[in-house]
Structure formats: C-alpha cells, structure tokens
Amino acid sequence: MKPRTKRFALIAAGIVVLCAAAAFVLNAFQSNLVFFFTPTQVSNGEAPKGRVFRAGGMVKEGSLVREGQAVRFVITDTAHEMTASYVGLLPDLFKEGKGVVAQGKLGDDGVFVASEVLAKHDENYMPPEAQHAMDQAAAAKAAQSLKVKP
Amino acid sequence: MIPELGHFALILAAVVALMQGVLPIAGTLVRDAQTQVTLQSLARPTAALQFVLVAFAFGALAAAFLGNDFSVQYVAQHSNSLLPKPYQFAAVWGGHEGSLLLWVLLLSLWTVAVVVFSRSLPLDMVARVIGVLGLISVGFLLFILTTSNPFERLLPAALDGRDLNPLLQDPGLVIHPPMLYMGYVGMAVAFAFAVSALMSGRLDAAWARWSRPWTVVAWMFLTFGIGLGSWWAYYELGWGGWWFWDPVENASLMPWLVGTALIHSLMVTEKRGSFKAWTVLLAIAAFSLSLLGTFLVRSGVLTSVHAFASDPKRGVFILIFLAVVVGSSLTLFAWRAPRVALGGRMALVSRESFLLANSVLLVVATAAVLLGTIYPLIIDALNLGKLSVGPPYFNAVFAPLLVPTVFLIIPGSVARWRDANVREIAFKLRWAFASALGLALVLPFALGAWSIGAAFGLFLGLWVALGTAQQVLARVNKPGRIPASFWGQHLAHFGMAVLVIGITGVKSYEVERDVRMQIGDVVTIAPYTFRLNSLDEVRGPNYKAVRADVQVLRNDKIIEILQPEKRRYFSSAMPMTEAGIDSGFMRDLYVSLGEPLDDARTEWSMRVYYKPFVPWLWGGVVLMVLGGLLAALDRRYRK
Numbered sequence: 001m002k003p004r005t006k007r008f009a010l011i012a013a014g015i016v017v018l019c020a021a022a023a024f025v026l027n028a029f030q031s032n033l034v035f036f037f038t039p040t041q042v043s044n045g046e047a048p049k050g051r052v053f054r055a056g057g058m059v060k061e062g063s064l065v066r067e068g069q070a071v072r073f074v075i076t077d078t079a080h081e082m083t084a085s086y087v088g089l090l091p092d093l094f095k096e097g098k099g100v101v102a103q104g105k106l107g108d109d110g111v112f113v114a115s116e117v118l119a120k121h122d123e124n125y126m127p128p129e130a131q132h133a134m135d136q137a138a139a140a141k142a143a144q145s146l147k148v149k150p
Numbered sequence: 151m152i153p154e155l156g157h158f159a160l161i162l163a164a165v166v167a168l169m170q171g172v173l174p175i176a177g178t179l180v181r182d183a184q185t186q187v188t189l190q191s192l193a194r195p196t197a198a199l200q201f202v203l204v205a206f207a208f209g210a211l212a213a214a215f216l217g218n219d220f221s222v223q224y225v226a227q228h229s230n231s232l233l234p235k236p237y238q239f240a241a242v243w244g245g246h247e248g249s250l251l252l253w254v255l256l257l258s259l260w261t262v263a264v265v266v267f268s269r270s271l272p273l274d275m276v277a278r279v280i281g282v283l284g285l286i287s288v289g290f291l292l293f294i295l296t297t298s299n300p301f302e303r304l305l306p307a308a309l310d311g312r313d314l315n316p317l318l319q320d321p322g323l324v325i326h327p328p329m330l331y332m333g334y335v336g337m338a339v340a341f342a343f344a345v346s347a348l349m350s351g352r353l354d355a356a357w358a359r360w361s362r363p364w365t366v367v368a369w370m371f372l373t374f375g376i377g378l379g380s381w382w383a384y385y386e387l388g389w390g391g392w393w394f395w396d397p398v399e400n401a402s403l404m405p406w407l408v409g410t411a412l413i414h415s416l417m418v419t420e421k422r423g424s425f426k427a428w429t430v431l432l433a434i435a436a437f438s439l440s441l442l443g444t445f446l447v448r449s450g451v452l453t454s455v456h457a458f459a460s461d462p463k464r465g466v467f468i469l470i471f472l473a474v475v476v477g478s479s480l481t482l483f484a485w486r487a488p489r490v491a492l493g494g495r496m497a498l499v500s501r502e503s504f505l506l507a508n509s510v511l512l513v514v515a516t517a518a519v520l521l522g523t524i525y526p527l528i529i530d531a532l533n534l535g536k537l538s539v540g541p542p543y544f545n546a547v548f549a550p551l552l553v554p555t556v557f558l559i560i561p562g563s564v565a566r567w568r569d570a571n572v573r574e575i576a577f578k579l580r581w582a583f584a585s586a587l588g589l590a591l592v593l594p595f596a597l598g599a600w601s602i603g604a605a606f607g608l609f610l611g612l613w614v615a616l617g618t619a620q621q622v623l624a625r626v627n628k629p630g631r632i633p634a635s636f637w638g639q640h641l642a643h644f645g646m647a648v649l650v651i652g653i654t655g656v657k658s659y660e661v662e663r664d665v666r667m668q669i670g671d672v673v674t675i676a677p678y679t680f681r682l683n684s685l686d687e688v689r690g691p692n693y694k695a696v697r698a699d700v701q702v703l704r705n706d707k708i709i710e711i712l713q714p715e716k717r718r719y720f721s722s723a724m725p726m727t728e729a730g731i732d733s734g735f736m737r738d739l740y741v742s743l744g745e746p747l748d749d750a751r752t753e754w755s756m757r758v759y760y761k762p763f764v765p766w767l768w769g770g771v772v773l774m775v776l777g778g779l780l781a782a783l784d785r786r787y788r789k
Binding site for chain 2: 006018021024025032054066068069088093103129
C-alpha cells in the first residue's frame with residue numbers, strides 16, 4: 001500500500017470506530033434515561049407502565065407499614081397520593097413526613113414497586129425532585145382556587 | 151479580630167494575585183530588555199507573597215474553628231464545641247466557603263512549588279506559567295470575596311455551632327478533599343504550562359519535559375483522592391458499595407481519565423515531538439473538567455453529600471469563570487496551533503499509535519461520562535422535565551471502552567517507537583498471553599463459580615500483570631542503571647491490573663444478605679457464620695449509639711468480633727451507620743445495622759456482606775499512586 005492510501009485507511013477506520021462508539025453510547029443512553037413523575041402525574045396516568053421511573057414527594061405521616069423485609073408507604077405531594085412498596089433496608093434518613101425519592105416500576109395494581117429508595121445525606125435537606133413535586137401540586141391548587149373564585 | 155485580619159489578608163492576596171497575573175506576562179510582551187527582566191522577575195516574589203497571605207487567611211479561619219468562635223457564621227454552621235479537635239480543624243473545609251479557601255491555598259502552594267523547582271527554566275517561561283496561575287487565583291479569590299466569604303460575622307453570635315455533617319466526621323474525609331484538590335489544582339499547573347507554551351509559540355519537546363513531572367504529581371494526587379473517596383463511601387455510607395456513578399464521583403473521574411491520557415500524550419510529545427496539538431488540548435480539557443467538577447460539586451445543582459444549600463449566584467460565577475478559561479485558552483489555541491510543526495513520522499503500528507488509540511478511547515469514555523452527568527442538568531435548566539441517568543448506562547458504556555484501553559497497555563509499552571511490527575509484538579507476548587488466558591479459564595473454578603464475566607475480567611487483569619512482569623524481568627536482566635520512571639510506569643500498570651482483578655472479583659463473587667436479626671440469631675455465608683451476640687448503648691463525644699456485637703465464626707471458632715454502630719448525633723439528631731468490617735488479604739466481611747423493627751429495639755434489620763477482593767481495589771490504587779510518585783521522582787527531571 002502507498003503511504004497515502006495507508007493514511008487514508010487509518011483515518012477511515014478511526015472514523016468508523018468513533019461512529020460505532022458514538023452510536024453505542026447514545027443507544028445505551030437512550031435506554032437508560034429515567035424520568036421523574038410527581039404523584040399528581042402518576043394518578044393522572046402520565047407515568048409509563050412497565051418502564052422504570054422516579055417518583056418523589058413526602059412520605060405521608062403514619063403511612064409506613066412493615067411486613068417482614070417489605071415496607072409499604074404513601075408518597076404524597078399534598079394534592080395526590082400514591083402507594084409504594086419496597087423490599088430491603090431503608091436509608092438512614094427515610095422518615096415519615098420527610099422528603100423521599102424512589103425509583104421503580106408501576107405494578108398492575110397501581111402500587112409503585114420501588115427497586116431503590118434514594119438516600120439523602122442531610123436531615124434538613126429536601127431532595128430537589130421532591131420539592132419540585134410539592135411546588136407543582138401547590139401551584140396547581142392555587143390555580144384551582146383562582147378558577148373557582150369568580 | 152482575627153477573622154477580620156483573615157478577611158483583609160484575603161483581599162490583599164487578591165491584589166497581589168492580580169499583580170502576579172498581569173505584570174510578569176506583560177513583561178514577556180514589552181520590547182525593552184530592561185523592563186522585560188524587571189517585570190518578569192516579579193513572578194517569583196509575588197507568588198511567594200500571595201502564598202503567605204492566603205496561608206494567613208487559612209490559618210485565621212482554622213483559629214476561629216479551633217477557638218470555637220461561633221460569631222463567625224461559617225464556623226457556627228460547620229462546627230460544634232463538642233466536636234473533637236482534629237475534626238474541628240478538618241471542618242475548615244467541611245463546607246463550601248472553606249473548601250474554596252483550601253482550593254486557593256493549594257493553588258498558591260503549587261505556584262510556590264513551581265517557583266522553587268523552576269530554577270533551570272528560562273525566565274520568560276517561568277513568568278508566563280506563574281502569571282497564568284496568578285490569573286486563575288484571581289478568579290477564585292474574587293469568587294470567595296464576592297459570593298462565599300468564610301469570615302462573615304453572625305450577629306448575635308450563636309451559643310454553639312450546628313456541627314459538622316456527621317458523615318464527614320471521619321479520618322477518610324479529613325484527607326479526601328485536600329488530596330482531591332491537590333489533583334484538581336495540579337491540573338492547573340499542567341494547564342498553565344500548556345497555555346504558556348502556546349503564548350510563547352514554542353510548543354516543543356522542552357515544554358513537554360517541564361510539564362511532565364507536574365502532571366504526573368497532579369495525576370497521583372487525583373488518583374489518591376478518588377481512591378480515598380471511594381474507600382470512605384464503602385465503609386461510611388453503610389451499604390457496602392464503592393462506586394455509585396454519582397455525579398460528584400463522575401466529576402472527579404473525568405479529569406482523571408483525561409489526565410491519564412495527558413501524561414501518556416506528553417511522553418510522546420517529549421520523546422518524538424508529535425501530538426503537540428492533541429497534548430495541549432488534553433491539558434486544557436483536564437483543567438476545564440477540574441473546574442467543571444468544582445462547579446458541579448459546589449454550586450448546589452447536584453443532590454449529594456457535597457452539595458451545600460447555596461445561592462445560584464455562585465453557580466453562575468463559576469460557570470462564567472469556566473467559560474472565560476475554556477474560551478480564552480481555545481482561542482489562543484486556534485490562533486497558535488496552525489503554526490505548530492508536525493512531529494516525527496510514525497507508522498500505522500508503533501508505540502505512538504498505541505498511545506494515540508488509548509488517548510482517544512479515554513477521551514471518548516470521558517465524553518460518555520460527561521454526557522450522562524450533565525444531560526439531566528441541562529434538561530432541568532431548560533425546564534424540559536426532570537430525569538436522571540442511572541448506573542446501568544455508565545456500566546454499559548464504560549466497560550466496553552475501558553476494556554480495550556486496559557488491554558492495549560501491554561502491546562503499547564512493548565512496541566517500538568516510530569515503527570513496530572505486529573508479529574514481533576505478538577511473538578514477544580505469546581507466553582504472557584497464553585498463561586493469562588489459561589489462568590483466567592481455571593481460576594474462576596477455584597474462586598467458586600465459573601462465569602464468562604469473571605474469566606474475562608481475570609484475563610484482562612492477568613494479561614496486564616504478566617505482561618508487566620515480563621517487561622520488568624527482561625529489563626532487570628539487562629545491564630545498566632534502571633531509571634525510577636521505569637519502575638513508576640510498571641508499578642502503575644501493575645496497580646491497574648490489581649484494580650481490574652479486584653473489580654472483577656467483587657462484582658462476580660460478592661454475597662449480600664439483608665436480614666432481620668435478634669440477639670442470638672445466626673446468618674451463614676459459607677464458610678463464615680455471623681452471630682448477633684449483644685446490642686449495647688454506647689456514648690461518644692458528640693453522639694449516642696447502639697453498638698452490635700457480631701461474632702464471626704469459621705469452623706466453629708471465633709475469628710473476629712465486628713462492632714457495627716448506629717449513631718445519633720446530638721446536634722442534628724441525624725442517624726448514621728458505622729459499618730463493622732474485617733479486612734483480610736482476599737476478602738472483607740462487612741456488617742452494618744439497618745433500623746430497629748420493633749418498639750423494644752431488640753430486632754434489627756441488618757446487612758451481612760461477604761465482599762471478596764475489596765482490599766485489592768485499594769491496593770491497586772495505592773500501587774498506581776506509588777507508581778506516579780516514582781515516575782515524578784525520576785532523576786532527569788531534577789536539573
């Protein structure tokens with residue numbers, strides 16, 4: 001091979017490999033995006049069935065029930081509620097009345113089966129996603145009350 | 151009074167840093183020879199003075215912490231009179247403001263190191279490097295003074311402090327941030343050398359040689375810092391994971407990946423004069439990613455232990471700073487790069503081409519991590535919804551990109567410069583390859599179960615280990631003094647091998663049991679039996695804890711008593727898990743307390759884990775760090 005053909009082959013091979021890598025990365029990326037839904041969105045049926053997503057809000061006071069290793073609790077954004085179940089050890093800062101974000105799938109019975117309850121590192125810290133859920137619900141309520149008034 | 155003096159010193163430091171940043175560089179631009187020397191000679195004294203001033207400010211803040219001066223807001227937020235003294239000192243960098251001060255302190259420390267070890271460099275080069283470092287320092291000092299002043303007073307003073315986040319009250323966390331920052335800031339030195347070379351228009355082998363030891367030392371600290379962070383997460387967070395693809399971890403991994411590419415690319419530039427433009431781009435990228443890491447961690451856009459509730463002004467400031475640094479250095483690059491001469495020719499197969507391939511793979515891996523880390527932030531910032539990218543993405547992407555990188559270590563270090571022969575390389579390495587393959591096929595049986603993943607990971611690790619050993623043996627049998635950098639290179643590669651074997655071992659053979667236990671209950675993970683012996687209330691200096699006594703038995707003999715704790719800190723009522731770990735050469739036994747499951751607190755959920763090869767992870771990191779140290783100490787850099 002002439003040096004020039006060789007160099008051309010090298011560059012072409014490099015581009016092919018890079019494109020393959022990019023395609024592969026983007027494909028993996030696409031299939032691993034996890035979206036966040038508030039309890040309101042979930043109760044409106046906006047959350048996907050059979051796909052992993054995150055949900056968050058507050059753990060409703062008095063809603064935590066233990067059955068062996070499994071726990072059940074209610075996530076609320078003050079407007080709507082959703083029931084979640086989880087098998088395993090809860091993180092240190094999981095508490096009723098505090099913010100929570102969980103990742104999992106919606107079961108056929110409408111119960112959110114969490115595969116992961118995300119740990120937060122500070123007791124006063126509200127997960128931004130959970131805060132977002134509460135804000136959304138508050139805004140929706142405010143809009144509602146405005147509509148009713150006149 | 152002392153905090154005010156510290157604040158004042160910081161203002162002076164900013165002024166001095168500005169002089170350090172502007173005057174010496176101006177000295178390289180003026181025509182008059184006398185003025186040139188006068189201005190350029192200012193670089194060293196201003197750098198030293200800036201260090202003294204920043205060190206004074208840092209000392210003033212430390213004094214406020216150790217003296218329990220809760221009239222300083224930052225102290226009141228991050229310390230407590232009950233906090234043990236060493237942690238009071240470490241609390242200086244336990245929050246946003248102080249950690250930035252540490253950043254600047256380390257930057258001025260690196261600058262002084264450049265001053266001390268640059269006697270053989272031409273004066274104009276020293277002036278440029280120290281000038282660039284001064285400008286970076288100006289940026290950070292302004293950041294501290296305008297948005298994050300640690301000396302702000304609290305009136306009226308607090309009676310006692312809010313205490314350091316209990317997660318941070320740990321020896322690992324005392325040294326993790328300084329080490330990581332040494333790495334981040336060290337990349338600033340590599341960056342300064344690259345930018346100075348661009349300014350001077352002399353991108354040559356000399357620049358690469360000056361830059362190499364600094365870059366290797368920065369890489370070494372970064373490696374150590376990341377390793378410490380991982381180790382801490384493993385024993386302190388209490389669920390036995392050691393890497394979570396948390397954005398903050400990614401933020402430190404990205405400069406490491408690019409830094410690794412950079413130290414190898416610098417070698418090619420020094421030895422062969424090639425890849426100059428690529429090397430400069432890597433140096434710019436490594437420092438930019440360090441800044442991005444600081445931005446991600448400190449701006450509060452991320453949810454993690456590192457993100458302190460903070461105001462958006464800070465994020466905007468760092469983002470603008472980042473834009474200025476990246477923008478100006480890339481502009482300089484675009485202006486100067488066309489004039490850079492091409493280096494020596496290389497063949498399709500040569501040591502250069504192997505190193506180039508690895509460089510590109512590392513950069514692609516960095517890009518993949520960057521995408522997964524910042525995409526959710528961008529989507530959120532644009533109000534397009536909230537989403538996250540989970541560990542499955544990173545695992546799926548990272549392994550296929552890093553496997554060839556690790557594999558190529560060996561042929562790359564065996565191949566000749568300029569022109570190598572594939573057959574010759576294959577012939578040389580046939581025994582290393584065959585024995586790695588053979589061992590990898592057999593060893594999984596000895597470890598418990600055969601799986602393709604375990605065999606593949608072991609092969610990769612053994613291949614690098616054996617290939618490295620072969621090269622060392624060949625060299626030792628030849629006459630002549632062996633330079634320290636030779637040992638450094640192979641020690642670091644061997645460390646990588648140990649790390650790969652460690653990761654494979656943990657991933658393939660770990661056993662995790664989440665169980666409920668009462669006193670007297672037993673859990674068995676063959677050949678170990680864990681028995682919960684007792685649960686006691688204990689009191690620490692600033693917390694109360696439940697401590698479990700777990701006997702570990704093997705063949706009915708007690709080999710170890712593990713004492714995991716569940717602590718509750720007085721100041722914050724925040725629960726904390728302290729794992730009980732027994733480390734051996736081949737495995738860790740890991741027990742941590744979950745939560746009480748009944749009102750009498752006699753039944754607890756517990757994690758009982760068997761973690762093989764975990765000590766190898768830390769061993770691999772330590773070997774890489776030592777390798778970096780040896781390489782940086784090589785005699786030829788000490789001239």
